[in-house]
Amino acid sequence: MKAPLAFLCLMLSAAPVAAQELSVLAPQIADLARSETGDPDAVANIRDALWQVVYLSSLPSAGQAEVAEILTFRRADIQAGAGSGASGTTSAVLNPLLPAIFGVAFEDGAITRSVSGSTISLKVAPAGLICAARPLAAAAVARRDEDACRTFWRRVGVTASFDTTRGEKSTKLEDLQTLNNQLAAVTVRAEVLNLRTASGARYRRTFETRFESWKKAATALTAIDRETPEIEKAKTQVAAKLLELVQKPDWKGKAVDRRTAEITAIVKEAARPVTVPEVQATAVREAWLGALRADRELQNAVANAPVLTAEYAFERPDLATEPIGTVVPEGIRPPNLHSARAIYAQGLMKTSLDFTANASFSWFSDVRPGMSGSFRDFKAGVAGTFRLRDLANYGAPALSFAALYVYLHQEPLGLGLIAFNDAAINKPGHIGVFQAKLELPTAKNAMRIPLSFTYSNRTELINETDVRGQIGISFNLDALFVEGK
């Protein structure tokens, strides 16, 4: 009987500090739990953040709404890699960002082509790679610090796409002789404008108004004496007990989970009896909330800043084994294709909704008898992407809806042109595509898996309604370069 009674007493006395208030210390506690040596900085970071637990705990009902709002600003995820920059081309509308250094994407499926293929894309920012070779610079380049790679060329990326299905033939492709060379396309992309990666002085200049608003609010929070004698006493207790814990001989042998539980128990016990005068609590909570709101506005301004990218692509089609109409004789490769594209992204202020617009046109490298000129097509697309809440240890998923319009001016004598069923496939015309896509992060955002469903009224080659599913995988290998600065 004694044991359940003791347990009940313990639960009641522990009630004021709830798990959600302690969760604000989760990264600091995890930091110490992972430290074999019991890093004093990790202990100090827990001790000095104790005020947060106290001001979020044991509050009268008047402060509960503020506490609930403050808790919405908690970090749900601590990402290990650089931000997402890689994108697969399972997208109807392209993302404007390239990796800062290096990325790889594999995609299977097609958007406007009639025959789905599998493509591996290698994406590299050559200047970023050269800058990253300097000692200590790699991490700064990976996080897109402008000062780490001061050259215009860091804004230029190159993508080489290899069609891994070349060399194989499906029954539908029997009239096509595939190329042994799997190089399908080369793309050069240049960031004309990218304010989202601004850092240092440029960050301050670009977001000056929001920065100053945040600084004013944050300074008001720091100016308040948050530490009461009771909080100071609790801090001293936490520091002493944590140091005692990590100095015990068995600390190194304990599992991280057990260390975490023991650290949490110490923090909870120290914070439990602490109360602060309501006037003081209200002043701190209001200043804290004001600073957090200003911080969110600043971060939204950065995430929603405009990005403009220009892109040129060169694509090589396969050889034709049968004549393609009167334009391409047997054994001749159809004309190569050049494309120029502009990609613009801009977020909606105070939201997590990002709009991306693409416009492109393509033209053949030569005009052959039977062609109506070199102009091949015009494409325009728009996408709205919702940045969803981070998944702990994974990253932030993104849900997007996109619409793409393609005007095919003449026969699609380019990549993806397959000489079969020509009565139905070679007509110029209008193509409409709608796509819903969910991009799932994993490996702390270094790897992303886009899943999409696409509806189109027709494809380039087959004049029929088409519904497709696509899957891809992309690696942002910038994370490999993130090591000590």
Add this chain to the structure above:
Amino acid sequence: MTIVGLRTYSVTTAELPLEIEVTAFRLPANRAIVGHPRVSKDGVLLERLEPVIEEDVAAFVIRYKIALPGAAPPLPFDISQTVDCWFNDSSPADAKYQIAIKSKNGDEAITNVRVPGLNPGTANLAFQVK
């Protein structure tokens, strides 16, 4: 200057002023907010000092000094200070603020504020002046 505890330093008046440098790593900007150094004796607050902050935006560094207070109380007395360090939601797990404290005689102590669960990450510095 001697480290006598967590972010707690014992200094002599001859070692003042202390030069303090806060550097942001893996962040787009240094968003550390330096609070007023508070001078106290036996737990009683006597004076708030106004730090003169110098910022090197391109180097992500904030510098300031803590000098002997103009109306210094009899020795020993304490100077304490709060530095609030703000992080971005998207900052990597190894983002940090490094606080380097250098005394006049060249002694140096370093402490790091790492990514918190909720902004701001806080460092409470304490100097026991003897």
